[in-house]
Each structure stands twice: as C-alpha cells, then as structure tokens.
Amino acid sequence: MGVKNQKIKVINHIDELFNQIDISSNRNISFHHHLRNGDYVINYVLDKYKKEKVQGINLFPSAIFPNYSSILDLIKNGQINNITTNYINGPVAEFITHNGLPGKLKMQTHGGRARAIIEGKSEIDIAFIAVPYVNHFGDAVGFLGPNKCGSLGYAIPDSIHAKIKVLVTDNLINIEIPNPEISGENIDYILLVDQIGDTQGIVSGTTEITKNPIGVKIAKNTSILLNELGLIKEGFSFQSGAGGVSLRVTKDVKDIMIKKNIKASFFSGGITKYHVEMLEEGLVEKLYDVQCFDLEAIESLKRNKMHLPISASRYANPENKDQVIKDLDIVILGATEIDYNFNVNVTTDSHQTLIGGSGGHSDTASESKVCIIVSPLIKGRIPVIKDRVTTITTLGKNIDCLVTERGIAINPLRKDLIKKLKNTKLKIYPIQELASIAYGFTNIPKDIVKRDKIIGEVEDRTYEIIDYIYQV
Amino acid sequence: MSRSYLFIPGNTPSMIQNLDVFDSDVIIIDFEDSVTSYDKDSARTLIKNFLSKYSYDEVEIFVRINSYDSRYFHDDINALANLDISGYVLPKASVKGIRMLNKLSNKPIIPIVESPMALLLVEDIAKEKNVVALIFGAEDYTKELGIKRTLEATEILYARSIIAITANAYNIDAIDTPYTNKDDDKGLLLDATNALNLGFTSKASIHPNQIDIINQVFAPSLEEITEAKRIVKKSEETNKGAFSLDGKMIDLPIIEKAKKVLEKAKKYNL
Amino acid sequence: MKASAGSLESSDCLITITKSNKLEIVIESVVLKQFGDQIKEVILNTLKDNNIAKMHVVCLDKGALDYTIKSRLETAIKRMGESHE
Structure with a gap:
C-alpha cells in the first residue's frame, strides 16, 4: 500500500470482495453522496450487507437521499446501529424521526465530517467510493465518464483515511489521469459494477432561480443590504446555496457587479450553471467546487481551468490551514426556522421531522465575514422566527442577518453592521419585532416540540454537541 | 404621481395578503378578468374581510370592479362601500359607466380605455368627475380592432399617444398598458421607456416581478x-x-x- | 343541502358545509397541530355571527389566515342560502 502507479486489485463482483475482507470486524462503513438521488452504489453495496445479514453496522454516508432505500431496509432489520451523516432527507429520515436507531444519529457538518475522519474521531473501516472515471492505478476524477457526478470533494478524506478503500466504478480505463482528485496510492480495491448511478439524478429540484415574487423580493432586499454594507467590492468572495432565493441573490449581485465593474475573487461550495456563467463571463476568478449541483457545472470542470474541485477538508475543515472558506466574505444560507438568539434550524421541519442537516451551513456561517439567512417571513402560516428553534443546526453567534420579504433583522452582536446601516432605507427591525409582524398575520402557533426521548445529536465542526434530536 | 400599478387577482389570498411587499405604488385588486363568474361573490367577501382587518399606509389600493353593464357591477360596489380604498378602476371606459359609478360613490375613478370607441371619446372620459387617471388596455383594444400586437408596438402608437396627450392636457395620470411577457425584462424596459417618452406617467402590470423596472423607468432621474x-x-x-x-x-x-x-x-x- | 367556497391553493382553504341536525366541524390542515384550535374558533365564531347552531362543516386548510377561513365560510353560507330560494 501507499505506492504510486501500482496496479490496484480489481474485483468483479461484490461477493468476491466479501470473501477478501472480514466484513463483520469492519463494521464502520462510509459512502459519499455526489451522485445524490441518482446513486446506485449505496443500494448495491448495502443489499449485499442485507443478504449477508451483517449486524451492528455503523454507517458514515456524507448524506442520505430519498433513493437510498437499502438503508431503510437495514434499519428495519435491526442491522444498523449508528448513523453519522451531514444531511438526511426522505423515507430514512422519516423513519428515524419516529423510531430512532439502536444507537444514535449524529449530524455533522461537511467540514466537521472531514475533520473527524482525518483526526481519527470517526474511524472508517471500509470506504465504498463511487467513481465515474478511474484507471488501473486507482487514480480517479468525478467529472468524466458516462455517469459523471462532478467534484468528488466529500469522498477525499475517506479515500485517504479509511482503513480499507474501495473504489466502485463502471468505467475502468487504461490511461493516465493528470491531477486526479482521488490518488491511487491509497486505494486497496477497485470494484466493478454495471452502473454506479444516473447522472441526471444529481440535479435537485432547487437549482433554478426563483420567480416567486416573495423570493424575488427577499433576494432584492439581500442584494441591497450587501451593497449598503459595502461588501460587493473588487476581489470579494461569495457563496450561496442552490436554493431558488439564494440563486436569485447571486443573480442580483451579478447585476450590481456588472454595473459597478467589479470582479470577485472566488465563489465556493456547491456550484451551479449560474456560477459557471459568471466564471466564463470573467466576473469571478475562481470556483472552489466541493459539489456539483447540475450537469453544466460538471461539464465546466472539464473545460475551465479555474473551476477547481476541492476536498471537503480543504473546503471547510477548521483545522486545515488552507481552508477555503476562512477567506469567505459573504455566505447566503436558508433556514427552516430561526430564533430570537439567531440560532438556525435546517435539520428538522415544523413538525420536528428530519428533513436535512447542516451540510456546509454551520461551516460557512462560522467562517464567513458576513452570514445572511434568507427566508420568507411566513411559510404556509408558520412564521420562520421562533423563540427557540426545534433543532439548532448553526449557532446564533455565527449568524449575522436575517432577510425576509417584510424586513431585516441584524444580530445585535454585530454592532459594526448595525452602525453601517444607520442611514439605510431598508426596513430593519429587532428580530422579536419582525416576529410580531409575522404573528400579526398568523397569530402565535402552538409549541408542539417534543423533547422526551433523545435519538440523536448535532455535532458542530468544533466537536461541540450543540443540540439533540428527539423522537416524535 | 404614482409610477406603478399592479393588478392582483381578487380571490387569491396568497397574493392579497402580500400586496404591500411587491413595491408597487398602487395595487389594483381585481374583481374582473382574473376572477371567474362562479367566484365573484367569494372575492368580494374575501376582500371585504381582508380590508376590514388590515390597513396600509405605504401603498394605495384601488379595486377593479366589473364593468357597469355586467351583472356584478352593483354587488361589487356594495361590497366595497365602507372599505378604506383609494378608488375604483373601471374597465371598458365609457362616459355612461363613469356617471353610473359617480352616482353610487364619490371616490376617484381610473377608467381603462380599451376599445376604439373609448379611444375616440377619450377626452370626454378624461373630463368626467372623479377621473384621476387613464389606463390604456391594449389587449382588448387590439382584439377589438382584430390586429396582432408586436414587439415594436407600432400598432398601438396612435392610441398610446392620444391617451398620454389627453391625460396630460387634463392634468391626470397616464397609465400605460401592461407588458404581457412576464419573463422578458429587456422587452419590459424598452416598452416602458417608449411609454415614458410618449408622455405616460406610469405603467400597469400584471406581474409583481415587473414592478422594479417600472418604478425605475417612471421615477425622475x-x-x-x-x-x-x-x-x-x-x-x-x-x-x-x-x-x-x-x-x-x-x-x-x-x-x-x-x-x-x-x-x-x-x-x-x- | 350542500355548498362550498375556497380552494386548495397555498394560503387558502376549501370549506364545504352540509345541512345537519347537529354541529360538526372537521378540519384537515397542514398546520393542524399549531393552529387547529384557532381554525376551529374562527369557524365557530363565524357560524355564531350568522346565527347558525347546527351544521356539518369540513375545512380543508392549506395554511389560510383567519380572514380567509372566515371569508370562505361566509361565502359558503351565503351560497347555501341562495340555492335554498
């Protein structure tokens, strides 16, 4: 092991792999989610675990999507003990919400997961890493091949630090790969499968700019706020999620940049076609890509030299000295709930059901100079502001502004921002007052949060447990 | 004086309860085309209860009632009688219709000039009591003429000019017809600028996302x-x-x- | 005797009333846990304002605010009265 340009052992069927590895003494297994809802590898591998009736599995997927149904089967069979992940959505999330696990659910951040794996806090025995383009030396990239998925950022720590690293591919090639994302020197096996997934499945429904007038208004308020804070200036850096409102903010920021002839230094995080457009129009110097949200972003990795795939550790590990987001000026994030202390929840919904998780939420909020939450003030009669969020995903001390269609709240800790906005025409309120504007329409919802039985915890990138997840 | 007039459907709560967030100077709550005949009663009740509960300082509210010769006209006015609205938008502008409305209410009226006959008589319409502005309704106007609308809008140039000139002569607001392609910001900017250059003081819209551009065009530089x-x-x-x-x-x-x-x-x- | 008003669009509700010899209120709502009691209260008050003591009311709610719930019920009541004549 650990030798460059050495041919890696190719395995033609998972049965063969199970003969080579002592599965039952290597029960901490990991996956990445770059193929998102189009991933076939997780179900393929876990079906084997199901058939072999492997008990006491501890699962470390970087995220769990609705299609990952084999996880649900294993939970129901009592084969999974603990799950550690960064994002969880769909049937698995619903089942865990109501039933919990024999062990516990640990929700980490993208940066926190990388850190825990590198520092050995998360001990991964076997990493099953889907790769769409790999050679016999085990060098791999994510943006080539018939079932390409773009950046492999979340899988990099696993590919180095797991005890046994298995690349799973449907596309083993015979040529050299310059600048591979995954370096073959660490790889133990290459497992061949028919198909690792469906590229189309990586596109989530939220990667279009919103046309909803409320969303448009929120984005407009946000770009005016950024402008008045003097943040849109030569060389600034920016990150926005793939939500419709965040993307609209990106568009509005772009308009301001064009008008003022400003060029940004970098955009980071999940990359979409809109970010690529701005790179190609010369509005931003670099894209640091930890995850591609659409096919245009994947294609761009092929042709744009300054569109750089980066590992989760480089992206957001607080202990990584080259951490990209420590230079981040602005991040735009969403919220299912925010409270009077500016704590934000993107882990559970208003019925306390698991619907997501931090991803890079807490990471970018913690590191960026200004973190802005964008959300409608009212969602289907539920005000977004509560006195205490159902689940803390990101601590309020890291959140600076909340922008809604009816007004903006600034975290009182940010006296500097408040001072800068002294003469603004924007509507700025204390967060409690913004909440009472919402209550004027909705009235106060009954508090229905149950806090009886703990089923999981939220671990921040600092390793601090910042909240618990309860059974509903 | 107002730059933008936004029509919002009168029976759609999600739009109604957000009418103040769209940055339109004037909101026109619509009882006419966007409300089916089955739901005319529903819209009246909804707006009555809504405006009884909420009031707004930063936006003016007009209501587009159904035309004087429809069977909804009187019920519309009765439902709005004691509510805090700025006035009425009256479709299918005619002197007769305005006079009927003036008999029932003393509030400001904005007639929609949307037929060749109304265009011929636009000065008479502008002179009527309580008329504070004219809206040009190009969709119905061109339909009645049996002509197609084009991007260049040469087919409505004469109508636009007459309406803008008349409104100006009588010192009332001239409100241009909505730009119907809601996803074409560039087209909207051009269309609104053309209207401004013909003497319009404002523009109507049927989509909130158009208001920003309209406000920019019709605000003094x-x-x-x-x-x-x-x-x-x-x-x-x-x-x-x-x-x-x-x-x-x-x-x-x-x-x-x-x-x-x-x-x-x-x-x-x- | 049956009448309804409203819709199943977001922020609206669909209310259907049927003549009955007792008072029955059925509420289905996306925010039932948070606002069920409040929705019921609006319905009860609206019935009372219209001097109705007995009625079967079904409210399918999509996050409507109080004024909308009240309006839809009032319209349904009016429609029932009109079809009666």
Whole structure:
C-alpha cells in the first residue's frame, strides 16, 4: 500500500470482495453522496450487507437521499446501529424521526465530517467510493465518464483515511489521469459494477432561480443590504446555496457587479450553471467546487481551468490551514426556522421531522465575514422566527442577518453592521419585532416540540454537541 | 404621481395578503378578468374581510370592479362601500359607466380605455368627475380592432399617444398598458421607456416581478431631480413668473413640472 | 343541502358545509397541530355571527389566515342560502 502507479486489485463482483475482507470486524462503513438521488452504489453495496445479514453496522454516508432505500431496509432489520451523516432527507429520515436507531444519529457538518475522519474521531473501516472515471492505478476524477457526478470533494478524506478503500466504478480505463482528485496510492480495491448511478439524478429540484415574487423580493432586499454594507467590492468572495432565493441573490449581485465593474475573487461550495456563467463571463476568478449541483457545472470542470474541485477538508475543515472558506466574505444560507438568539434550524421541519442537516451551513456561517439567512417571513402560516428553534443546526453567534420579504433583522452582536446601516432605507427591525409582524398575520402557533426521548445529536465542526434530536 | 400599478387577482389570498411587499405604488385588486363568474361573490367577501382587518399606509389600493353593464357591477360596489380604498378602476371606459359609478360613490375613478370607441371619446372620459387617471388596455383594444400586437408596438402608437396627450392636457395620470411577457425584462424596459417618452406617467402590470423596472423607468432621474431643484430654487429667489437659467427661458409650466418632479422624488425617497 | 367556497391553493382553504341536525366541524390542515384550535374558533365564531347552531362543516386548510377561513365560510353560507330560494 501507499505506492504510486501500482496496479490496484480489481474485483468483479461484490461477493468476491466479501470473501477478501472480514466484513463483520469492519463494521464502520462510509459512502459519499455526489451522485445524490441518482446513486446506485449505496443500494448495491448495502443489499449485499442485507443478504449477508451483517449486524451492528455503523454507517458514515456524507448524506442520505430519498433513493437510498437499502438503508431503510437495514434499519428495519435491526442491522444498523449508528448513523453519522451531514444531511438526511426522505423515507430514512422519516423513519428515524419516529423510531430512532439502536444507537444514535449524529449530524455533522461537511467540514466537521472531514475533520473527524482525518483526526481519527470517526474511524472508517471500509470506504465504498463511487467513481465515474478511474484507471488501473486507482487514480480517479468525478467529472468524466458516462455517469459523471462532478467534484468528488466529500469522498477525499475517506479515500485517504479509511482503513480499507474501495473504489466502485463502471468505467475502468487504461490511461493516465493528470491531477486526479482521488490518488491511487491509497486505494486497496477497485470494484466493478454495471452502473454506479444516473447522472441526471444529481440535479435537485432547487437549482433554478426563483420567480416567486416573495423570493424575488427577499433576494432584492439581500442584494441591497450587501451593497449598503459595502461588501460587493473588487476581489470579494461569495457563496450561496442552490436554493431558488439564494440563486436569485447571486443573480442580483451579478447585476450590481456588472454595473459597478467589479470582479470577485472566488465563489465556493456547491456550484451551479449560474456560477459557471459568471466564471466564463470573467466576473469571478475562481470556483472552489466541493459539489456539483447540475450537469453544466460538471461539464465546466472539464473545460475551465479555474473551476477547481476541492476536498471537503480543504473546503471547510477548521483545522486545515488552507481552508477555503476562512477567506469567505459573504455566505447566503436558508433556514427552516430561526430564533430570537439567531440560532438556525435546517435539520428538522415544523413538525420536528428530519428533513436535512447542516451540510456546509454551520461551516460557512462560522467562517464567513458576513452570514445572511434568507427566508420568507411566513411559510404556509408558520412564521420562520421562533423563540427557540426545534433543532439548532448553526449557532446564533455565527449568524449575522436575517432577510425576509417584510424586513431585516441584524444580530445585535454585530454592532459594526448595525452602525453601517444607520442611514439605510431598508426596513430593519429587532428580530422579536419582525416576529410580531409575522404573528400579526398568523397569530402565535402552538409549541408542539417534543423533547422526551433523545435519538440523536448535532455535532458542530468544533466537536461541540450543540443540540439533540428527539423522537416524535 | 404614482409610477406603478399592479393588478392582483381578487380571490387569491396568497397574493392579497402580500400586496404591500411587491413595491408597487398602487395595487389594483381585481374583481374582473382574473376572477371567474362562479367566484365573484367569494372575492368580494374575501376582500371585504381582508380590508376590514388590515390597513396600509405605504401603498394605495384601488379595486377593479366589473364593468357597469355586467351583472356584478352593483354587488361589487356594495361590497366595497365602507372599505378604506383609494378608488375604483373601471374597465371598458365609457362616459355612461363613469356617471353610473359617480352616482353610487364619490371616490376617484381610473377608467381603462380599451376599445376604439373609448379611444375616440377619450377626452370626454378624461373630463368626467372623479377621473384621476387613464389606463390604456391594449389587449382588448387590439382584439377589438382584430390586429396582432408586436414587439415594436407600432400598432398601438396612435392610441398610446392620444391617451398620454389627453391625460396630460387634463392634468391626470397616464397609465400605460401592461407588458404581457412576464419573463422578458429587456422587452419590459424598452416598452416602458417608449411609454415614458410618449408622455405616460406610469405603467400597469400584471406581474409583481415587473414592478422594479417600472418604478425605475417612471421615477425622475438624478439629473432631472437636480435640474428641478435648481429651477424651483431660482423661481423662489427671483419671485418672477419667468426667468432664464443657463440661457434657457423658464416659465410657469416648466416651474410647475419641476415641482412635480420634486414631489415625486420626495414621495419615493429618491 | 350542500355548498362550498375556497380552494386548495397555498394560503387558502376549501370549506364545504352540509345541512345537519347537529354541529360538526372537521378540519384537515397542514398546520393542524399549531393552529387547529384557532381554525376551529374562527369557524365557530363565524357560524355564531350568522346565527347558525347546527351544521356539518369540513375545512380543508392549506395554511389560510383567519380572514380567509372566515371569508370562505361566509361565502359558503351565503351560497347555501341562495340555492335554498
């Protein structure tokens, strides 16, 4: 092991792999989610675990999507003990919400997961890493091949630090790969499968700019706020999620940049076609890509030299000295709930059901100079502001502004921002007052949060447990 | 004085309860085309309860009622009788319709000029009591003429001109027809600018996302505001009906216009 | 005897009333846990304002605010009265 340009052992069927590895003494297994809802590898591998009736599995997927149904089967069979992940959505999330696990659910951040794996806090025995383009030396990239998925950022720590690293591919090639994302020197096996997934499945429904007038208004308020804070200036850096409102903010920021002839230094995080457009129009110097949200972003990795795939550790590990987001000026994030202390929840919904998780939420909020939450003030009669969020995903001390269609709240800790906005025409309120504007329409919802039985915890990138997840 | 007039459907709560977030100077709650005949009663009740509960300082609210010759006209007016609205938008403008409305209410009226006959009689319409503005309705107007609308809008140039001139002559607002392609910002900007250059003071819209551009086009520019400030200042200093500024003659209509610009600038925080 | 008003669009509700010899209120709502009691109260008050003591009311709610719930019920009541004549 650990030798460059050495041919890696190719395995033609998972049965063969199970003969080579002592599965039952290597029960901490990991996956990445770059193929998102189009991933076939997780179900393929876990079906084997199901058939072999492997008990006491501890699962470390970087995220769990609705299609990952084999996880649900294993939970129901009592084969999974603990799950550690960064994002969880769909049937698995619903089942865990109501039933919990024999062990516990640990929700980490993208940066926190990388850190825990590198520092050995998360001990991964076997990493099953889907790769769409790999050679016999085990060098791999994510943006080539018939079932390409773009950046492999979340899988990099696993590919180095797991005890046994298995690349799973449907596309083993015979040529050299310059600048591979995954370096073959660490790889133990290459497992061949028919198909690792469906590229189309990586596109989530939220990667279009919103046309909803409320969303448009929120984005407009946000770009005016950024402008008045003097943040849109030569060389600034920016990150926005793939939500419709965040993307609209990106568009509005772009308009301001064009008008003022400003060029940004970098955009980071999940990359979409809109970010690529701005790179190609010369509005931003670099894209640091930890995850591609659409096919245009994947294609761009092929042709744009300054569109750089980066590992989760480089992206957001607080202990990584080259951490990209420590230079981040602005991040735009969403919220299912925010409270009077500016704590934000993107882990559970208003019925306390698991619907997501931090991803890079807490990471970018913690590191960026200004973190802005964008959300409608009212969602289907539920005000977004509560006195205490159902689940803390990101601590309020890291959140600076909340922008809604009816007004903006600034975290009182940010006296500097408040001072800068002294003469603004924007509507700025204390967060409690913004909440009472919402209550004027909705009235106060009954508090229905149950806090009886703990089923999981939220671990921040600092390793601090910042909240618990309860059974509903 | 208002830059933008946004139509929102009268029976859609999600739009109604957000009417103040769209940044439109005027909201026109619609009881006519966007409400089916089955739901006319539903819309009236909804708006009555809504406006009884919520009131707005920052946005003016008009209601587009159904035309005077429809069977909904009286019920519409009755439902709105005691509510705090700024006035009525009256479709299918006619002198007869305005007079009928004036018998039932004393509130401001904005008729929609949307037929060849109304266009011929537009001056009579503008002269009627309580008429505070004219809206041009190009969709129905071109339909009645049996002609197609084009991007260049040459087919409505005459109608637009007459309406803008008439409104100007009678010192009321001239509101341009909505731009119907809601996803074409560039087209909207061009269309609104053309209307401005013909003498329109404002533009109607049927989509909230168009309001920003409309407000920009119909707001006085910084240069206009600076110029207006100088004119008003000098007129106050000289205390004369006419004087010269930078070699140009400034007389009363120009001074009045400058005052209007400043009023508008103040109203919209420019 | 049956009448309804409203819709199943977001922020609206669909209310259907049926003549009955007792008072029955059925509420289905996306925010039932948070606002069920409040929705019921609006319905009860609206019935009372219209001097109705007995009625079968079904409210399918999509996050409607109080004024909308009240309006839809009032319209349904009016429609029932009109179909009666």
